Amino acid sequence: xxxxxxxxxxxxxxxxxxxxxxxxxxxxxxTLSDRGVVTMPLELDWGADGEIFEVxxxxxxxNSMKYFGHAYTDPEMKGLRDLFKNATxxxxxxxxxxxxxxxxxxxxxxxxxxxxxxxxxxxxxxLDDPKQFDCYTYLGTEVVDMQTVSSASGLVDNDYVDFKQxxxxxxxxxxxxxxxxxxxxxxTAYQKYLDKVESYSFxxxxxxxxxxxxxxxxxxFCKRLRDEVGMKFQLxxxxxxxxxxxxxxxxxxxxTDPDCSPASGVYWVTGAxxxxxxxxxxxxxxxxxxxxxxxxxxxxxxxxxIQAGEFVFHSVSGVPRVLDDINTMVTTTDTCGDVFKDxxxxxxxxxxxxDVAVVFATKYLGVVxxxxxxxxxxxxxxCKLHQKLQTIRAIQKFEDTDITVAEGDTKKSVVVEDAINVxxxxxxxxMTVSVS
Numbered sequence: 001x002x003x004x005x006x007x008x009x010x011x012x013x014x015x016x017x018x019x020x021x022x023x024x025x026x027x028x029x030x031t032l033s034d035r036g037v038v039t040m041p042l043e044l045d046w047g048a049d050g051e052i053f054e055v056x057x058x059x060x061x062x063n064s065m066k067y068f069g070h071a072y073t074d075p076e077m078k079g080l081r082d083l084f085k086n087a088t089x090x091x092x093x094x095x096x097x098x099x100x101x102x103x104x105x106x107x108x109x110x111x112x113x114x115x116x117x118x119x120x121x122x123x124x125x126x127l128d129d130p131k132q133f134d135c136y137t138y139l140g141t142e143v144v145d146m147q148t149v150s151s152a153s154g155l156v157d158n159d160y161v162d163f164k165q166x167x168x169x170x171x172x173x174x175x176x177x178x179x180x181x182x183x184x185x186x187x188t189a190y191q192k193y194l195d196k197v198e199s200y201s202f203x204x205x206x207x208x209x210x211x212x213x214x215x216x217x218x219x220x221f222c223k224r225l226r227d228e229v230g231m232k233f234q235l236x237x238x239x240x241x242x243x244x245x246x247x248x249x250x251x252x253x254x255x256t257d258p259d260c261s262p263a264s265g266v267y268w269v270t271g272a273x274x275x276x277x278x279x280x281x282x283x284x285x286x287x288x289x290x291x292x293x294x295x296x297x298x299x300x301x302x303x304x305x306i307q308a309g310e311f312v313f314h315s316v317s318g319v320p321r322v323l324d325d326i327n328t329m330v331t332t333t334d335t336c337g338d339v340f341k342d343x344x345x346x347x348x349x350x351x352x353x354x355d356v357a358v359v360f361a362t363k364y365l366g367v368v369x370x371x372x373x374x375x376x377x378x379x380x381x382x383c384k385l386h387q388k389l390q391t392i393r394a395i396q397k398f399e400d401t402d403i404t405v406a407e408g409d410t411k412k413s414v415v416v417e418d419a420i421n422v423x424x425x426x427x428x429x430x431m432t433v434s435v436s
Contacts, residue, residue: 032388033355035347036088037202038274040267041193045069045076045182046115047094052196055090065139066159067092069115078260079208079267082289086268086275091200093193099183104175106152107137107161115139116180119160123172133169137161190214194221198231201354206236206270208263215240222247230357232350234327234343236270238263241309246329246340249273252310253293253320264291269311273343276325278351279394281344281424287313287320295320309341345422348394352420355385370407375414379405382416389420397421 039052046069047053055067060080064072068080083090102109102116106123109116118140126132126148137145137160145158155163161177190207194217197205207218215237222235226247234247239262241250251269254262268289276282287293295315297305302323305312309328313320325343332338339345359381368374382403389395402419 032278032351032385032392033358034088035203035277035351036086036275037091038083038087038089038204038206038270039091039093039197039200039202040083040206040208040270041093041095041190042208043096043182043185044094045113046111047092047113048111049094049097049099050192050196052091052093052193052200055092057084057088060084060090065142065144069111069113069118069139071142078290079264082264082268082291083206083271085271085288087271088275091197091202093196095185095189095193096183097186097189100179100181102177102180104177105164106135106167106169106175107163107177109177109180110157110160110162112180112183114180114182116177119177121161121172121175121177123169123175125171133171135169138174190217194218198225198229201231202233202274203350204234204236204270204274206266208238208261208266210238210261210263212240212242216242219243219245219248230353232353234273234346234350236266236273238266241328241330243328244309244331246327246336246346248328249311249326249343250309250328252305252312253295255291256294257292260291265293265313276343276347277392278347278389279392279423281342282322282325285322285325287322293320339422339424342424344424348389348420348422351389351394352385352418356382356416359385370412370414375405375407378414378416379403382418386420393423395420396423 047067053067059067061072064070064077068077070076072081099112101112102119104121106121109119120138122136122138124134126134132148132150135147135149135155136143137158139160144160147155149155152163152167152169153165155165157163205218205222207214209215218235218237219240219242222233223243223245225231234249236249236251238251249269251265253265255264257264268287272282272285293313295313297312297314302312302314306324306326307330309326309330311326312323314323326341327343327346329341360378363381364374364378368377382405383400386395386398386403390398398420404417406415407413408415
């Protein structure tokens, strides 16, 4: 006769035996999430239309040709090189649409855009087997693909072109693709981007524009997502302090490089804000990018910039450095004081909000009973997050009594009360020296 066995919910079995539950380890844990994730809408001459596409720092260095149609070192990649000085991952979106794909008798460009006109197909007879063809795809002067086939039907589409399977292969020194066109940035392009990116998680968003209507659209989006949806990120704009809001950062300095938008500094600031560690500040950080900024400010100008909530570079022995890591918030209240003007404070608050939300949604929501034991478990996980923030000196003086988790007004709700003391980087030195 078999002994008892199987799984259990409560320890109420009668027969002797082995009762074992196999459970998945919870994917969410009380660990601090990484930073460095940013998003930007871009005007491009290559790339997928109407889609958010993901590019890591490593991908950009190794495969920028594939994603953006240009080598990492090309002048067209200047802004993105600035962005990836500090960012680790970019959710990019091609703003322009309605463009045309370049084509020739043998292939059609993978994407619409003028960059497709720099593609060409070179076909040679294979030296070892004259019945075979070596088919090369060039982008500019670089070979990006080579295949050896007996007919066009054997060609496999690559990252740059889709081959025409029904064509006849002929030896050609160079057959260029033509007719590629960038299209335009329609009035709804920015809204389409915002609709798509709303489902993604990121630390910072930037938009390179001098149009105040577009800036207002993005500022409203940021405020709605932060305050109503609970999606915590900061928005970087150029010369736009109107939001008076902790979620928005306004870069004061104009870029003075020829043929560059004055707002191009947004690339670096977006990457730097998104990639700045939760226990760090950008104050006094050296600008290590490739643009030239207007740094012609007096002490009075810089004072007014800080008071107006402007993020500004100033010259330190000819080197651009961040004067103060602040956002556009200038109006304070009893519940929202000066401490929220500092972006380091916002990073800490956003880190807590995002990490607690992830832990709750993936480990507790619909799974853990809302009883004393369940609430103690949630309290314990939140405490662990805070303890790790204290270990890296992002907050200080934390005690586990600073957090309480209680049952809410309904059986399914919990109410968390939390208190933190944020650590900010040193910014001012007041010194008195007594001389005798």
